[in-house]
Amino acid sequence: MSNSSDETSTQTGDTAVTTEAKPLSRRTMAGYLTKIGAGALAAVMSGGMVVTMVREASAQTDGGTTQKYRYGMVIDTRRCVGCKACVVACKAENKTPPGVNYNLVVEQAIPNRLDDKPLFMTKPCFHCDNPPCVGVCPVGATFKRSQDGIVVVDYERCIGCRYCITACPYGARSFDFGENYPAVAEKTAYSAVPSPEYGQFRQREEEKSPVGNVRKCTFCVHLQDKDGKYDKAAGRWPACAKTCTGHAIHFGDFNDPESEVSQLLRENQAIRLKEELGTAPNVYYLI
Amino acid sequence: MSINANVNPGAGGISGQATNKSGFPGKAMSLKNAFWLLGALFFLVGLAGWADRLTNGHRDANYGSIVTWGLWVAAYIYFIGLSAGSFLISSLVYVFNVKRFERIGRLAVFTAIVTLLMALLAIWADLGHMERAWHVLVFPNFESPMAWMIWLYSTYFLLLVAEMWFLLRRDMVAAGAQAGGWKSKVYRGLTFGSKNVSEASTTRDRKIVRVLATIGVPVAIMFHGGVGTLFGVVAARPLWNTGLFPILFLLSALASGGALLTMITAIFQDGLNRNRDIVITLGKVILGLLLLDVLFQISEYLVAFRSGIPGHIEGLKLIMGGTYWWVFWIWQLGLGTLIPLLLLVLPTRKDARWVSLAGLLIALGFIGVRLNIVIPGLAEEEINGITQAISTPRMTTQYFPSPTEWLLTLGIVGLGLLLFGLGEMLLPREKDPVRFTELAPEE
Numbered sequence: 201m202s203n204s205s206d207e208t209s210t211q212t213g214d215t216a217v218t219t220e221a222k223p224l225s226r227r228t229m230a231g232y233l234t235k236i237g238a239g240a241l242a243a244v245m246s247g248g249m250v251v252t253m254v255r256e257a258s259a260q261t262d263g264g265t266t267q268k269y270r271y272g273m274v275i276d277t278r279r280c281v282g283c284k285a286c287v288v289a290c291k292a293e294n295k296t297p298p299g300v301n302y303n304l305v306v307e308q309a310i311p312n313r314l315d316d317k318p319l320f321m322t323k324p325c326f327h328c329d330n331p332p333c334v335g336v337c338p339v340g341a342t343f344k345r346s347q348d349g350i351v352v353v354d355y356e357r358c359i360g361c362r363y364c365i366t367a368c369p370y371g372a373r374s375f376d377f378g379e380n381y382p383a384v385a386e387k388t389a390y391s392a393v394p395s396p397e398y399g400q401f402r403q404r405e406e407e408k409s410p411v412g413n414v415r416k417c418t419f420c421v422h423l424q425d426k427d428g429k430y431d432k433a434a435g436r437w438p439a440c441a442k443t444c445t446g447h448a449i450h451f452g453d454f455n456d457p458e459s460e461v462s463q464l465l466r467e468n469q470a471i472r473l474k475e476e477l478g479t480a481p482n483v484y485y486l487i
Numbered sequence: 488m489s490i491n492a493n494v495n496p497g498a499g500g501i502s503g504q505a506t507n508k509s510g511f512p513g514k515a516m517s518l519k520n521a522f523w524l525l526g527a528l529f530f531l532v533g534l535a536g537w538a539d540r541l542t543n544g545h546r547d548a549n550y551g552s553i554v555t556w557g558l559w560v561a562a563y564i565y566f567i568g569l570s571a572g573s574f575l576i577s578s579l580v581y582v583f584n585v586k587r588f589e590r591i592g593r594l595a596v597f598t599a600i601v602t603l604l605m606a607l608l609a610i611w612a613d614l615g616h617m618e619r620a621w622h623v624l625v626f627p628n629f630e631s632p633m634a635w636m637i638w639l640y641s642t643y644f645l646l647l648v649a650e651m652w653f654l655l656r657r658d659m660v661a662a663g664a665q666a667g668g669w670k671s672k673v674y675r676g677l678t679f680g681s682k683n684v685s686e687a688s689t690t691r692d693r694k695i696v697r698v699l700a701t702i703g704v705p706v707a708i709m710f711h712g713g714v715g716t717l718f719g720v721v722a723a724r725p726l727w728n729t730g731l732f733p734i735l736f737l738l739s740a741l742a743s744g745g746a747l748l749t750m751i752t753a754i755f756q757d758g759l760n761r762n763r764d765i766v767i768t769l770g771k772v773i774l775g776l777l778l779l780d781v782l783f784q785i786s787e788y789l790v791a792f793r794s795g796i797p798g799h800i801e802g803l804k805l806i807m808g809g810t811y812w813w814v815f816w817i818w819q820l821g822l823g824t825l826i827p828l829l830l831l832v833l834p835t836r837k838d839a840r841w842v843s844l845a846g847l848l849i850a851l852g853f854i855g856v857r858l859n860i861v862i863p864g865l866a867e868e869e870i871n872g873i874t875q876a877i878s879t880p881r882m883t884t885q886y887f888p889s890p891t892e893w894l895l896t897l898g899i900v901g902l903g904l905l906l907f908g909l910g911e912m913l914l915p916r917e918k919d920p921v922r923f924t925e926l927a928p929e930e
Contacts, residue, residue: 287877299552299881306872323870332722338633339622359622360615363633365555369723371869374552375615377545377881407544412615473870477722 269348269428270454271419272482273441274464275322279448282307282320286440286449290324293420293439295395297404298381300374302417303440319487322449324440325372325417326473326481327351333364333373342414348428349482350419352398355409364414369474370481378411380404396422419451454482518754519908526904533898539891540612549889551881553874554865558858558888559613562896564714565743565857566606566903568736569850571711572744574599574647574703576772581650581700587768590761591752593654597910598744598751600647605903607640612895632717639710646706650699652677653692657684658915673913711740718860726802726864731787738783742776743853746827749773749846753839755911763839770842774831777849781824798867805863810885814855823852862886 284305294302303324310319327344331351334342341357342364344350365373384391384404394401399422402410423436430436430451441451452461461484464470470484539547550557577595579585588595611617624641627634655677661684663674715736718727749769752762759766791799806815827845835841866884868874874883888896 299879301877301882304873304876306870306876308872323873335628335630336633336721337628338631338637339626340628341622341626357619357622357626358615359619361613361633362555362615363631363717365552366865367721367723369869371553371873374881375545375555377548377551378543379546379881409616412544414615 267346267349267455269456270482271348271350271430271452272327272454272461272484273324273452274450274461274468274470274484274486276448276450276464276486277319277321278486279446280305280320280322281446281448282318283445285443285445286322289439289443290417294397294418295393295404296415297376297384298379300376300415302372302374302415304371321485322440322444323370323372324419324438324483325351326370326479326483327417327419329480329482330478332367332369332477332479336363336367338363342416345421348424350421351416352418352421353414353416355398355400355402355413358409358413360412360414362414369477369479373414373416376410376413376415378406398422518758522754522904523908526901526908529897529901530905531901532894533896533901536891536894536896536898537612540895543891545615547889547891549880549886549892551879551883551886553868553882553884554862554886556613556861556865557886558892558896559609561854561857561861562899563606563609563613564736564860565854566602566609566899567714568711568740568853568857569744569747570599570602570606571707571737572740572742573602573748574643574707574744575741576745576748576769578700578704578707581696582704588765591748591756591765593651593914594751594756594911595748596647596651596654597914598748598907600644600651601903601907601910602744602747603640603644603647604906605899608899608902609896612899632713632720636710636713636717639706639713643703643706643710646699646703650696650703653696653699655915656681656692657689660684662915670913708737712737718864723869724802724864724867725796725798726867727860729787729791731783735780735783735787738776738780739853739856742773742780743850743856745769745773745776746846746849746853750843750850753843753846756914759839759843766839766842766846767837770831770836770845773846773849774828774836777824777828777831801867802863805866806859809863809866811858811862815859819852819855819859822848823855824849827852 282305286303287301287305290296290302296302303322306321306323308319308321310317327350329349331344334344334351337343337358338361339357339359341354341359342351343354345352360375362375365375380391391404394403397410397418402408405411420438423438424430425436430438432442435442438449438451441449450460450464452459454462454465456462464486465484468486470486472481472484548557573595576588577592577599580588580592580595611620614620623634623637627638629635659674659678660681663671663678665671712733715733718724718736719729719732721727749766752769753759753766756762788803791803806812827848830836830841830845830848835845866886868884876882
């Protein structure tokens with residue numbers, strides 16, 4: 201609830217702080233007490249400002265300054281040919297069962313376009329800065345990692361209530377109903393290969409997690425090294441981005457100004473989906 | 488009021504059933520028989536649903552990752568509404584001292600307990616990991632309305648059981664002494680060996696009941712308003728995301744709970760024989776509540792349609808003109824609203840039989856309301872084209888409950904009916920009831 205308005209309110213809070221602080225210093229008010237009094241008055245006058253500041257401070261410790269990396273994607277829809285290699289690559293990497301999709305390629309006709317090319321849009325989890333799915337989880341099983349902003353699910357904690365599925369505005373979450381592709385259902389050799397997800401290497405078994413859990417894209421978090429870094433050259437890179445035939449999916453760290461994604465954002469006009477909900481996704485689209 | 492006089496109603500109630508059988512063999516008995524038959528039948532077919540749910544998990548359920556909540560969640564909010572509603576009606580007696588409803592006070596509290604159990608069973612079956620239900624108590628995330636709700640339920644459940652116990656203690660002690668046979672044993676077990684039947688102990692019981700019921704009122708309002716909040720805060724689902732939702736949930740709880748109680752009053756505790764006047768008064772209460780609910784619904788639909796925000800009216804259009812248009816127009820509006828409204832307004836309002844029929848219709852109609860909250864709210868593509876992106880039955884906006892879902896739900900209804908019937912048999916009749924309002928301390 202409060203998450204959705206966080207970004208906008210933080211900004212208004214910021215401006216309120218600066219305008220309020222300036223006259224104070226100019227007037228060179230003598231004495232510590234006066235300052236405290238004025239501060240309290242300012243706080244009362246600006247209502248929720250104090251709350252905003254506190255929230256901001258906690259955001260700084262949680263995700264701001266100590267968030268070492270801010271992983272995200274810039275997806276260039278102009279380069280996407282709709283081959284769905286990313287969907288297949290994700291399935292192969294994470295061994296997701298039927299009905300569980302960490303990414304999908306959505307296709308939309310663009311009216312009045314001369315070449316009839318539709319818009320293809322591959323859609324992973326956006327790992328929002330204000331993820332609405334996290335706040336609704338009754339047991340705190342899904343959370344945003346403080347070190348890199350990746351939104352993950354604790355399969356042992358999750359009770360499978362699916363409230364997070366209803367709360368995600370982007371359809372990024374799926375429930376694992378326990379269905380299997382024939383190769384797994386028929387217990388071929390493939391079924392014995394565990395999924396590397398979260399580095400947990402779970403083998404698929406009936407009624408055992410992640411069956412009965414909600415599942416989602418993890419930016420292939422299992423491919424990070426000990427320091428939380430990915431390495432494109434070594435192949436430790438999210439499967440969808442690694443496999444993208446049209447080089448449409450760009451992955452990287454927005455905290456690093458020299459990263460490919462940061463540069464792309466600087467040089468292009470990017471959009472994010474459903475900005476009005478205040479989710480602040482970390483996946484941008486170029487159109 | 489002598490002790491003996493107070494002891495008798497308990498015992499009288501138990502043998503009273505036999506006298507009633509001969510005394511009034513007509514309608515009430517056949518309704519009761521139908522009730523038992525239905526309960527047993529539903530319970531038995533429900534076993535098949537439970538067996539499938541427990542062996543195959545969610546594989547045979549028809550909800551998916553888009554319409555991710557289905558019949559079980561709808562059943563849950565329906566039952567929980569009935570519970571909150573009948574509890575709040577009981578508070579008329581135990582908090583607000585409305586003498587008129589005194590005879591059905593205990594029945595109302597008991598209804599609240601049974602429907603709460605039904606609700607919890609339905610939502611338990613819906614969990615992906617039933618064995619982890621305790622996580623919500625151990626790892627609560629109080630940012631989530633669902634976590635608030637679970638804590639409030641737990642409080643509410645304990646309150647209800649405690650209130651019921653204090654309401655029944657003396658009658659159970661008395662009945663335990665007189666009934667004989669298995670019933671006597673049951674009563675003695677239920678009273679934990681309490682033997683005090685003095686006037687003073689009753690006054691003390693009633694004082695405690697009053698405190699418990701008074702605490703219960705805000706708890707019931709909070710948890711059912713909380714269920715509305717649970718849906719209301721989901722900004723991603725425009726149909727739910729309205730400030731009216733918590734209020735609508737409360738009103739519909741009161742209307743449906745009151746309606747159910749009207750019907751129950753007409754059948755149980757000697758039914759229409761003795762409760763005619765209560766049924767007719769309850770009819771007036773539910774008429775008011777239903778009208779208020781309709782008013783709020785109209786307000787919600789009017790503002791949504793007139794402002795025409797696509798996301799918001801998408802859901803309403805589904806309700807009114809989607810695959811299940813008839814749930815809204817015929818079930819919810821026709822059978823659940825218009826016909827009962829007529830029955831409660833026309834001269835039929837003076838006939839307890841028609842009034843109890845209206846109660847039945849309203850109570851059933853609200854099943855439609857619940858379905859129309861959960862399913863159309865979810866049955867929209869959150870990203871255009873997402874259902875075409877991959878071909879799987881789990882990624883579709885179409886939903887119809889599977890046989891397993893139906894059976895399990897029927898099973899819960901059956902269990903509820905049986906529990907209710909059994910409990911009602913043991914519930915001492917209030918032939919010459921201990922006047923709660925008289926015993927209550929003057930404050």
